[in-house]
Amino acid sequence: RKEVEQDPGPFNVPEGATVAFNCTYSNSASQSFFWYRQDCRKEPKLLMSVYSSGNEDGRFTAQLNRASQYISLLIRDSKLSDSATYLCVVITWYGNKLVFGAGTILRVKS
Amino acid sequence: GAGVSQSPRYKVAKRGQDVALRCDPISGHVSLFWYQQALGQGPEFLTYFQNEAQLDKSGLPSDRFFAERPEGSVSTLKIQRTQQEDSAVYLCASSQRAGAYNEQFFGPGTRLTVL
Numbered sequence: 188r189k190e191v192e193q194d195p196g197p198f199n200v201p202e203g204a205t206v207a208f209n210c211t212y213s214n215s216a217s218q219s220f221f222w223y224r225q226d227c228r229k230e231p232k233l234l235m236s237v238y239s240s241g242n243e244d245g246r247f248t249a250q251l252n253r254a255s256q257y258i259s260l261l262i263r264d265s266k267l268s269d270s271a272t273y274l275c276v277v278i279t280w281y282g283n284k285l286v287f288g289a290g291t292i293l294r295v296k297s
Numbered sequence: 298g299a300g301v302s303q304s305p306r307y308k309v310a311k312r313g314q315d316v317a318l319r320c321d322p323i324s325g326h327v328s329l330f331w332y333q334q335a336l337g338q339g340p341e342f343l344t345y346f347q348n349e350a351q352l353d354k355s356g357l358p359s360d361r362f363f364a365e366r367p368e369g370s371v372s373t374l375k376i377q378r379t380q381q382e383d384s385a386v387y388l389c390a391s392s393q394r395a396g397a398y399n400e401q402f403f404g405p406g407t408r409l410t411v412l
Binding site for chain 2: 191195219229230231232233274278282283284285286287288289290
């Protein structure tokens with residue numbers, strides 16, 4: 188079983204739609220959580236950190252549920268430019284590395 | 298501004314050849330990480346340097362993989378006797394301070410194809 192699991196998608200949505208992705212992690216020692224975005228054949232870039240209290244950055248909202256060990260990302264009013272792979276990432280308290288999920292593909296269509 | 302750079306961007310090797318992949322991190326960044334990304338997968342950790350010290354090499358898949366950062370800046374990932382399963386994108390990332398908790402900035406990667 189992978190340490191971080193994501194639905195690979197693809198999620199095909201029209202412009203303006205709201206879309207949500209979930210991610211589950213298996214290691215209870217996971218302490219920090221992030222969403223990264225990766226465009227096709229490009230490097231991953233940090234989208235946002237995820238906090239227990241939930242956090243919002245414009246059209247993007249991230250939530251963490253430690254009891255159930257899952258993380259979510261909500262994108263409102265989808266834009267064509269949101270089309271990318273969204274990678275769920277965790278770090279354990281003892282770790283020196285980012286642990287990535289396999290990513291969820293989002294395609295926003297006009 | 299200058300980000301993380303990697304060279305070569307593309308490398309084709311015949312099975313059994315040795316390859317060397319270079320990473321130039323952002324100037325002054327203490328931490329440097331190497332990841333391997335297979336097609337359709339997320340990046341997987343290979344190794345971590347804090348300055349010139351290799352503090353974690355738990356992700357290196359075999360003893361054919363070797364990484365160094367002798368002066369605490371540029372790093373080289375070497376793969377000896379390449380195999381087809383080594384075909385992947387190799388990503389380098391750097392961050393300003395020690396440890397994995399600070400934002401990591403990724404380079405564009407080296408796409409390695411082993412024939």
